[in-house]
Amino acid sequence: MSETVLMKGNEALGEAAIRSGCRHFFGYPITPQTELSAYMARKMPKIGGTFLQAESEIAAINMVYGAAAAGVRAMTSSSSPGISLKSEGISYIAAADLPCVIVNIMRGGPGLGGIQPAQSDYFQATRGGGHGDYHLLVLAPNSVQEMACLTADAFNLSEKYRIPAMILGDGTLGQMMEPVDFSALPKPVFAEKPWATNAMGGRRGPNVIKTLYLLPEELEATILEREKKYDFLRENLQRYEARFTEDADIILCSYGITSRVVETAVRELRNEGIKAGIIRPVTLWPFPEKIFKQVRPKAYLSVEMSMGQMVEDVKLACECRVPVYFTGRTGGIIPSPAEVIAKVKEIHREVCAVV
Amino acid sequence: MSEVIYKKPDSLSDKPFHYCPGCSHGLVHRLVAEVIDELGIADNTVAVAPVGCAVTADEYFRFDTVQAAHGRAPAVATGIRRALPDRFVFAYQGDGDLAAIGTAETVHAAARGENISIIFINNTIYGMTGGQMAPTTLPGQVTQTSPYGRDPYTQGYPLHICEMLSALNGPTFLTRTAVDSVPHIRETKKAIRKAFSYQLQGKGFSLVEVLCACPTNWGMSPTDAVRRITEEMIPYYPLGVYKEEV
Numbered sequence: 226m227s228e229t230v231l232m233k234g235n236e237a238l239g240e241a242a243i244r245s246g247c248r249h250f251f252g253y254p255i256t257p258q259t260e261l262s263a264y265m266a267r268k269m270p271k272i273g274g275t276f277l278q279a280e281s282e283i284a285a286i287n288m289v290y291g292a293a294a295a296g297v298r299a300m301t302s303s304s305s306p307g308i309s310l311k312s313e314g315i316s317y318i319a320a321a322d323l324p325c326v327i328v329n330i331m332r333g334g335p336g337l338g339g340i341q342p343a344q345s346d347y348f349q350a351t352r353g354g355g356h357g358d359y360h361l362l363v364l365a366p367n368s369v370q371e372m373a374c375l376t377a378d379a380f381n382l383s384e385k386y387r388i389p390a391m392i393l394g395d396g397t398l399g400q401m402m403e404p405v406d407f408s409a410l411p412k413p414v415f416a417e418k419p420w421a422t423n424a425m426g427g428r429r430g431p432n433v434i435k436t437l438y439l440l441p442e443e444l445e446a447t448i449l450e451r452e453k454k455y456d457f458l459r460e461n462l463q464r465y466e467a468r469f470t471e472d473a474d475i476i477l478c479s480y481g482i483t484s485r486v487v488e489t490a491v492r493e494l495r496n497e498g499i500k501a502g503i504i505r506p507v508t509l510w511p512f513p514e515k516i517f518k519q520v521r522p523k524a525y526l527s528v529e530m531s532m533g534q535m536v537e538d539v540k541l542a543c544e545c546r547v548p549v550y551f552t553g554r555t556g557g558i559i560p561s562p563a564e565v566i567a568k569v570k571e572i573h574r575e576v577c578a579v580v
Numbered sequence: 581m582s583e584v585i586y587k588k589p590d591s592l593s594d595k596p597f598h599y600c601p602g603c604s605h606g607l608v609h610r611l612v613a614e615v616i617d618e619l620g621i622a623d624n625t626v627a628v629a630p631v632g633c634a635v636t637a638d639e640y641f642r643f644d645t646v647q648a649a650h651g652r653a654p655a656v657a658t659g660i661r662r663a664l665p666d667r668f669v670f671a672y673q674g675d676g677d678l679a680a681i682g683t684a685e686t687v688h689a690a691a692r693g694e695n696i697s698i699i700f701i702n703n704t705i706y707g708m709t710g711g712q713m714a715p716t717t718l719p720g721q722v723t724q725t726s727p728y729g730r731d732p733y734t735q736g737y738p739l740h741i742c743e744m745l746s747a748l749n750g751p752t753f754l755t756r757t758a759v760d761s762v763p764h765i766r767e768t769k770k771a772i773r774k775a776f777s778y779q780l781q782g783k784g785f786s787l788v789e790v791l792c793a794c795p796t797n798w799g800m801s802p803t804d805a806v807r808r809i810t811e812e813m814i815p816y817y818p819l820g821v822y823k824e825e826v
């Protein structure tokens with residue numbers, strides 16, 4: 226039976242987390258993710274869960290580290306400047322192979338930036354953000370429904386593979402209202418956690434969660450072991466949406482809210498007879514590079530709310546066999562379909578010119 | 581027949597301490613382990629280790645341990661505590677860890693009255709990184725980064741953690757002890773036992789500050805180091821109970 230309600234993205238995300246068995250939320254206020262914290266503050270005490278407003282994002286992520294080490298499903302959320310503060314903790318969580326969900330409802334940066342939506346934390350999310358050789362699983366919803374579904378996925382995948390997961394959204398997705406059907410949510414699948422530091426009782430010896438390895442050989446061995454997991458995820462977890470790609474001359478790549486603009490633009494371009502297609506990565510890490518090996522456009526266009534970050538992954542994925550272009554707005558501005566259409570037409574003139 | 585009158589606590593592993601001769605860390609580890617044995621709570625304990633010389637405490641303790649990032653132990657302990665309300669959770673931290681980089685985490689865990697205990701090793705120096713000035717370094721004390729002696733005019737004054745935290749409503753037991761003499765060591769053990777018991781009774785945040793020696797980075801022999809605790813540290817950091825709610 227469908228359970229459809231009209232909800233803000235941030236709240237749908239919170240509800241999905243609760244339905245996924247998350248009972249521990251640690252946050253620090255920041256626009257534009259505030260509705261999520263407020264939702265958790267309202268709900269958690271009523272269901273025996275923990276909502277704790279920490280003294281900083283640093284404290285919040287370290288509370289997540291402790292709760293995750295103890296074996297529960299834990300979550301924190303923030304927006305860009307707060308994610309920078311959390312990066313230290315995220316590196317430790319990745320190094321300790323702990324599962325958790327981190328939400329970044331991006332706003333314009335750098336610095337204090339602005340409070341309008343942006344996608345300029347793509348590098349930070351997909352390249353690690355903190356120090357060391359590590360990755361997060363990065364999921365990029367483009368609707369309120371996906372905010373909910375990908376949150377449920379994030380908890381399951383994070384636990385199954387012992388990797389911190391990030392939901393990378395933006396201010397628009399967080400604050401817009403759309404219908405969301407909670408009956409479509411993936412069911413929670415709880416993994417065994419024999420490694421959890423939840424006190425020794427019943428076990429033969431102590432469990433230890435640590436990230437320090439003073440012997441280089443030992444440290445290298447733990448990193449190589451983790452890299453095997455990353456390789457497995459790169460091979461098996463790529464998710465994307467591809468449309469109109471078979472005959473496409475130009476494939477537009479975009480994620481999150483930008484993909485909704487691209488959708489409108491591509492429909493319009495098709496009406497005008499320009500063969501435009503869409504690849505929308507849903508996992509930003511692992512990046513869905515396989516699909517790029519199966520398509521044969523004459524050019525790619527990466528559309529982002531940044532100065533061009535994902536475009537680097539598009540270039541790597543298609544191995545620069547054809548030109549890769551970028552267009553976008555930043556600072557809190559969503560590109561308009563007209564801007565995207567104009568750019569595609571310009572590229573079309575360059576790569577599809579009849580000689 | 582021979583009779584065992586003194587033995588290693590069960591809560592300590594067989595691994596020999598890597599701490600320098602005369603270092604107080606090993607001694608305080610032992611006191612903590614003895615108390616945990618006596619309270620019979622090893623099976624129910626999760627410890628949080630700091631970044632500092634005690635970062636490898638997990639190798640000595642025979643109970644679950646989580647290594648925190650530098651200064652974040654009270655936040656990590658909070659996460660564990662909230663996830664496992666019926667377990668015993670304590671953090672073990674040095675002065676750089678607790679009173680410089682982790683001041684916010686310390687103060688707010690205390691202010692929340694988080695039901696955890698903290699063992700705070702005040703040795704007036706950064707041990708692990710080779711002897712730099714700590715937030716607790718005494719005025720005039722020579723360290724690698726106060727080579728002419730700590731000058732309060734440019735380098736500020738030391739933090740008195742027990743005094744500071746005693747201004748908050750959250751903590752229920754705060755005390756400062758030392759390990760410079762047998763009576764003081766006994767008092768330290770009693771204080772640890774009391775702090776731990778407070779948590780077991782659900783009374784909230786407790787902290788035991790222990791004035792300790794770092795002979796290596798003080799450039800002293802172990803015996804001179806003990807004398808420094810008595811003659812220089814105790815006068816500056818008065819021993820005693822700073823808060824005790826019954």
Ligand SMILES: Cc1ncc(C[n+]2csc(CCOP(=O)(O)OP(=O)(O)O)c2C)c(N)n1
Pocket residue numbers: 631632633634650673674675676677678701703705706707708709714794
């Ligand atoms: C974020 C971060 N900054 C700095 C360090 C380097 N560091 C390691 S231990 C330490 C100081 C430890 O001193 P203290 O807390 O007093 O403990 P002790 O070694 O004296 O027991 C520092 C600064 C680090 N590991 N992480």
Ligand code: SF4
Pocket residue numbers: 598599600602603604605633703707708793794795796797
């Ligand atoms: S450096 Fe100081 S604190 Fe560290 S083990 Fe040696 S004596 Fe102890």
